[in-house]
Amino acid sequence: xxxxxxxxxxxxxxxxxxxxxxxxxxxxxxxxxxxxxxxxxxxxxxxxxxxxxxxxxxxxxxxxxxxxxxxxxxxxxxxxxxxxxxxxxxxxxxxxxxxxxxxxxxxxxxxxxxxxxxxxxxxxxxxxxxxxxxxxxxxxxxxxxxxxxxxxxxxxxxxxxxxxxxxxxxxxxxxxxxxxxxxxxxxxx
Amino acid sequence: xxxxxxxxxxxxxxxxxxxxxxxxxxxxxxxxxxxxxxxxxxxxxxxxxxxxxxxxxxxxxxxxxxxxxxxxxxxxxxxxxxxxxxxxxxxxxxxxxxxxxxxxxxxxxxxxxxxxxxxxxxxxxxxxxxxxxxxxxxxxxxxxxxxxxxxxxxxxxxxxxxxxxxxxxxxxxxxxxxxxxxxxxxxxxxxxxxxxxxxxxxxxxxxxxxxx
Numbered sequence: 001x002x003x004x005x006x007x008x009x010x011x012x013x014x015x016x017x018x019x020x021x022x023x024x025x026x027x028x029x030x031x032x033x034x035x036x037x038x039x040x041x042x043x044x045x046x047x048x049x050x051x052x053x054x055x056x057x058x059x060x061x062x063x064x065x066x067x068x069x070x071x072x073x074x075x076x077x078x079x080x081x082x083x084x085x086x087x088x089x090x091x092x093x094x095x096x097x098x099x100x101x102x103x104x105x106x107x108x109x110x111x112x113x114x115x116x117x118x119x120x121x122x123x124x125x126x127x128x129x130x131x132x133x134x135x136x137x138x139x140x141x142x143x144x145x146x147x148x149x150x151x152x153x154x155x156x157x158x159x160x161x162x163x164x165x166x167x168x169x170x171x172x173x174x175x176x177x178x179x180x181x182x183x184x185x186x187x188x189x
Numbered sequence: 190x191x192x193x194x195x196x197x198x199x200x201x202x203x204x205x206x207x208x209x210x211x212x213x214x215x216x217x218x219x220x221x222x223x224x225x226x227x228x229x230x231x232x233x234x235x236x237x238x239x240x241x242x243x244x245x246x247x248x249x250x251x252x253x254x255x256x257x258x259x260x261x262x263x264x265x266x267x268x269x270x271x272x273x274x275x276x277x278x279x280x281x282x283x284x285x286x287x288x289x290x291x292x293x294x295x296x297x298x299x300x301x302x303x304x305x306x307x308x309x310x311x312x313x314x315x316x317x318x319x320x321x322x323x324x325x326x327x328x329x330x331x332x333x334x335x336x337x338x339x340x341x342x343x344x345x346x347x348x349x350x351x352x353x354x355x356x357x358x359x360x361x362x363x364x365x366x367x368x369x370x371x372x373x374x375x376x377x378x379x380x381x382x383x384x385x386x387x388x389x390x391x392x393x394x395x396x397x398x399x400x401x
Contacts, residue, residue, distance in 0.1 A: 016203050016205075017203075017204070017205045018204070019203055019204035020203065021200050021201065021203045023203075024199070024200050024203040025196060025197075025200045028196045028199055028200065029193075029196060032192055032196065051192060054192055055190075055192055055195055058192070058195060058196065058199060059195070059199070060341070060401065062199045062202070063401075064272075064340075064341040064401065065205055065207075066205060066207035066208065066209050066210055066213075066339075067210045067270070067271050067272060067340050067341045068271075069209070069210075069211065069271065069274075072273070072274070073273075076273035077271075077272050077273040079273070080272035080273035080343055081272050081341065081343075083343070084272065084341075084343040119190055121190050121195065122190055125190060136198055139197060139198045139201050140190055140194040140195055140197050140198035141190055141191075141194045143194070143197060145201070146201055161201075161202070164198065164201055164202050165202050168198060168199065168202055172401070173400075173401075
């Protein structure tokens with residue numbers, strides 16, 4: 001099953017990078033489910049919301065997808081990013097939780113479904129410049145297409161794509177920056 | 190925002206036109222070499238007797254040490270900036286440059302009378318060495334830190350240290366063409382200190398700038 005997952009996900013990711021949105025959606029949904037299973041298994045004492053880590057991981061996968069070499073397996077790459085983001089999440093909350101370094105990609109997680117609550121990503125979204133924020137909200141939460149969003153705001157589709165791209169990159173960066181601010185706080189305490 | 194909503198946004202931004210990280214590293218290596226060459230020519234330049242020096246073992250050995258460091262650090266930093274890339278083999282090759290220097294030091298100690306060890310170690314270019322290598326290497330280091338930001342190093346501080354070693358190896362390769370002190374005793378001492386300065390700057394730079 002794992003081998004089949006790997007081959008399928010690699011294929012979807014290659015298609016996505018070439019611009020196939022349907023393949024990318026498929027890739028992201030399946031990856032989200034796997035990462036969710038992985039993260040939930042690792043967070044046993046609470047304190048960190050698994051879904052926040054899932055979302056951070058998806059954003060990191062998105063903005064760093066040029067670091068995946070297409071001739072390499074994609075799942076170990078996904079889990080390496082997920083583990084980095086998980087350790088980050090623990091550190092940010094001042095927790096020193098040991099994560100078994102060795103068993104990352106080898107023990108593949110079971111897919112799991114999302115639970116709903118207040119999210120870190122909303123705070124990151126709120127910090128965006130208004131133009132980017134409204135475009136990202138329109139395409140995500142409000143579920144509009146690029147074309148519908150362009151019509152709603154009276155701007156070109158290219159402008160929507162640029163705002164979306166920059167907005168997502170800025171959100172991903174905010175996750176990283178926030179961690180630094182809090183880490184300093186913890187040192188002072 | 191629910192994860193499904195986030196996926197809708199990521200999805201609409203599917204196509205990636207970003208340069209693959211592997212290509213970015215080669216581009217960076219080229220740019221860093223040009224920067225180092227320009228700074229080298231503008232500041233110190235090659236020694237006047239370089240044509241005759243090229244026929245001596247000690248002079249040539251310096252380039253073997255410095256390029257060994259640069260090449261092994263380049264391989265390691267490429268792996269360190271890619272999640273899940275295996276770093277073991279590249280890390281093992283990092284022993285090559287120090288090992289070559291140690292062998293050369295032993296040979297030097299065997300072939301030179303003990304009375305001369307001190308003068309050979311101290312040399313006459315210590316201060317120039319300690320300032321020139323960091324000076325030539327700082328521009329390349331900035332380029333490498335920028336590529337680390339572009340990449341996804343899961344151990345940023347370690348990657349930054351290796352970026353410093355890479356910049357150091359590159360800078361020392363140029364500096365070696367200027368310096369008259371060819372003794373392995375000099376190289377092992379002062380080059381090492383100068384490169385360590387860049388490695389420390391690299392670690393610091395990565396800690397501050399490489400967050401993702």
